[in-house]
Amino acid sequence: MISHVWGLLAHPEREWQQIRGEHESISHLYLHHVLILAATPVLSAYIGTTQVGWSIGGGEAVRLTVSSALPMAVLSYLAMLSGVAVMGAFIHWMSRTYDANPSLSDCVIFAGYCATPLLLAGLVALYPDLWLTLLVGTAAFGYAAYLLYVGIPAFMNIPKEEGFMFSSSILAVGLVVLVAMLAISVLLWGFGIGPVYTS
Secondary structure, three states: OHHHHHHHHHOHHHHHHHHHHHOOOHHHHHHHHHHHHHHHHHHHHHHHHHHHOEOOOOOOOEOEOHHHHHHHHHHHHHHHHHHHHHHHHHHHHHHHHOOOOOOHHHHHHHHHHHOHHHHHHHHHHHOOOHHHHHHHHHHHHHHHHHHHHHHHHHHHOOOHHHHHHHHHHHHHHHHHHHHHHHHHHHHHHHOOOOOOEOO
């Protein structure tokens, strides 16, 4: 797992070729990559929001209660795990438009590795500062998009011109999935699964 993380950060095009040649299974990807990396932002946010807190305008730090942060952390973890599978399914579905014929397993694996920078960026949640989170989140999103644009032609073995269009479509679907997850979060808050602040 760690070798692919470093490879995706240091030399992504070569790493995509190596990942493609391994013919990894979905269960192996989840056990050795996604389950571990998805825990990074969840645990960091749990610790950051319950122990450190955040301040607005230099005031006293605001923290969440442990009892309200725990179900939100569990739901966030499940959302990340299912988000990788959903994006993999969308990539598989959209691949029929192009000359690529990847398996569903290949597409989920590709989605899992593309999410690596976003999951690693979750470490910033240990210190929940708005500007720091925005800066690191923007950089992580940008690098994930770069991995997507570099990875599609290499991983799917299609021309770069087609890869650009394919990657743009995947990026648009990813943004729609993100907005859908935010909408579901708001609905869950309405049902009482939401933040409770310490007094």
